[in-house]
Amino acid sequence: MTNHYKRPPVTEAVIEVRFISNLNDAKLEKLCDKQKKKFNIERLEESGVEVSSYGTVTPLGTKFIGFKLTQNDDPANVIQIHPNLLSVSRLAPYMGWEKLLENFKKYYNLFPLKGYKQLSRVGIRFINRIDIPMDGKNKVKEYVKVFPHMPTPNFPEPSHYFLQTVSQIDEDHTLTVSSFRHNDTILINHLSAILDLDIAQIKNLPVSVEKLYSKLDELRAQKNNFFEQLITDKCRELFNYD
Amino acid sequence: MINVTSSNTQKSYSVEYPLYVGTHRSVILSNTQSLDETLLRDLIKLKTLTSQYAIDYISPIFRKQLFKQLDWLLDPNGWEEDDDFAKPESFITLIKFIINAHPYQAPYLGLSNNGNILASWIHKENKLILECFPNEHVKWFVSCTFENKPDRASGESFSLKRLLGVLEPYKKAGWFTCQ
Numbered sequence: 001m002t003n004h005y006k007r008p009p010v011t012e013a014v015i016e017v018r019f020i021s022n023l024n025d026a027k028l029e030k031l032c033d034k035q036k037k038k039f040n041i042e043r044l045e046e047s048g049v050e051v052s053s054y055g056t057v058t059p060l061g062t063k064f065i066g067f068k069l070t071q072n073d074d075p076a077n078v079i080q081i082h083p084n085l086l087s088v089s090r091l092a093p094y095m096g097w098e099k100l101l102e103n104f105k106k107y108y109n110l111f112p113l114k115g116y117k118q119l120s121r122v123g124i125r126f127i128n129r130i131d132i133p134m135d136g137k138n139k140v141k142e143y144v145k146v147f148p149h150m151p152t153p154n155f156p157e158p159s160h161y162f163l164q165t166v167s168q169i170d171e172d173h174t175l176t177v178s179s180f181r182h183n184d185t186i187l188i189n190h191l192s193a194i195l196d197l198d199i200a201q202i203k204n205l206p207v208s209v210e211k212l213y214s215k216l217d218e219l220r221a222q223k224n225n226f227f228e229q230l231i232t233d234k235c236r237e238l239f240n241y242d
Numbered sequence: 243m244i245n246v247t248s249s250n251t252q253k254s255y256s257v258e259y260p261l262y263v264g265t266h267r268s269v270i271l272s273n274t275q276s277l278d279e280t281l282l283r284d285l286i287k288l289k290t291l292t293s294q295y296a297i298d299y300i301s302p303i304f305r306k307q308l309f310k311q312l313d314w315l316l317d318p319n320g321w322e323e324d325d326d327f328a329k330p331e332s333f334i335t336l337i338k339f340i341i342n343a344h345p346y347q348a349p350y351l352g353l354s355n356n357g358n359i360l361a362s363w364i365h366k367e368n369k370l371i372l373e374c375f376p377n378e379h380v381k382w383f384v385s386c387t388f389e390n391k392p393d394r395a396s397g398e399s400f401s402l403k404r405l406l407g408v409l410e411p412y413k414k415a416g417w418f419t420c421q
Contacts, residue, residue, distance in 0.1 A: 007298050042283070076293050092293045092297040093305075094298075129297060188402060188403045
């Protein structure tokens with residue numbers, strides 16, 4: 001089932017592909033440099049700490065992992081380019097799948113190396129924020145079908161929760177669903193629930209560009225199907241009011 | 243949450259995890275140097291926060307007006323050397339005010355000495371001015387006309403729910419009406 005909501009709750013939609021080979025740092029930098037008129041480019045570094053059982057914290061140093069490109073005239077369009085990864089994201093307001101896929105195609109084509117584009121993973125991720133009206137009671141279960149199942153009737157309602165499920169859809173595809181409460185109250189007298197769906201394929205990957213694009217369409221249809229199963233009619237009403 | 247300074251780069255970052263034993267990793271953005279780059283990064287940060295918080299509770303026209311104000315506010319050409327950079331947490335308070343109060347048009351923006359966002363709506367002789375602090379803390383000032391006499395009030399609220407309640411009697415002043 002596909003719904004085109006008047007107010008889609010999408011806070012971020014991502015298409016991500018990973019490659020078997022790594023682009024070296026110089027080529028990566030050159031690739032990003034070509035985009036510097038249109039994008040603000042930031043280096044991403046990974047940092048870490050090691051915490052011992054005695055509570056000692058040891059910094060592990062920093063490691064370059066890639067670039068984040070944010071479109072200057074529309075910062076809702078974000079691209080990440082790592083040595084073996086390209087992701088194209090659209091933050092809110094979501095302009096629809098066609099637009100996102102069109103953007104992905106544009107930047108996928110910029111990746112230069114022939115023979116480089118052998119895929120190791122294809123995935124899409126949609127992060128939704130559902131603002132649920134409250135009247136002093138936690139009503140998440142009236143809107144979202146994935147929530148913590150607590151004993152009744154004398155167990156206190158959880159004020160916060162975080163759930164993650166990983167499901168094997170079939171031999172090739174994995175679905176990860178994360179459901180949790182946003183830590184801020186954004187709308188007065190509402191609770192903001194995050195519903196994050198990630199579908200990925202790591203086996204039997206497409207070998208041509210055309211097959212990749214049709215694979216992405218397929219993943220998106222699967223995502224829509226799962227999303228619709230995870231919400232209630234009452235929830236759909238929230239996305240359709242004027 | 244713990245703060246760590248990398249011995250290699252002297253950059254500070256926070257690890258948002260409880261102190262479980264083991265390895266914790268987080269992604270950080272490297273520091274930029276120039277004023278132009280810093281202002282551009284701040285501008286992108288505030289526009290991104292608008293996306294994250296407002297989703298599509300604001301109209302495309304409102305978003306355009308708001309972004310125009312942000313472009314003006316963080317324009318390197320108008321930037322004074324001793325200006326403080328905008329606090330993102332202060333901007334979150336403003337965005338939350340906007341999506342809960344539903345003004346028809348975006349406010350005029352300014353920055354206080356300590357980087358808090360100032361927002362004003364002006365309609366004829368009526369004014370609403372907010373200084374937004376982090377965590378829904380707002381100092382506010384209203385000026386309007388009541389039965390042909392000037393009426394002014396100011397205060398400080400620590401929750402948006404309270405602030406909207408306090409401003410309710412002044413709504414007729416028309417700051418939020420379509421002009």
